[in-house]
Amino acid sequence: xxxxxxxxxxxxxxxxxxGKLTYNGLLNFGxxxxxxxxxxxxxxxxxxxxxxxxxxxxxxxINFKLTQLRMR
Numbered sequence: 001x002x003x004x005x006x007x008x009x010x011x012x013x014x015x016x017x018x019g020k021l022t023y024n025g026l027l028n029f030g031x032x033x034x035x036x037x038x039x040x041x042x043x044x045x046x047x048x049x050x051x052x053x054x055x056x057x058x059x060x061x062i063n064f065k066l067t068q069l070r071m072r
Contacts, residue, residue: 009021
């Protein structure tokens with residue numbers, strides 16, 4: 001991702017419009033149409049975010065308890 005950004009930045013300066021980051025870089029997915037989202041489409045992403053947060057909190061809790069156990 002950083003290399004694509006750098007290449008885009010260099011190409012924009014080379015073409016005389018520095019800062020215009022619209023040139024195709026190392027990866028091109030083509031042109032996308034404007035799509036609208038329905039409210040139900042956010043539910044899976046919301047659930048994934050909640051699950052990720054809970055699993056991250058569980059990992060931190062277990063890591064904290066193991067660290068306390070090792071310090072004894």
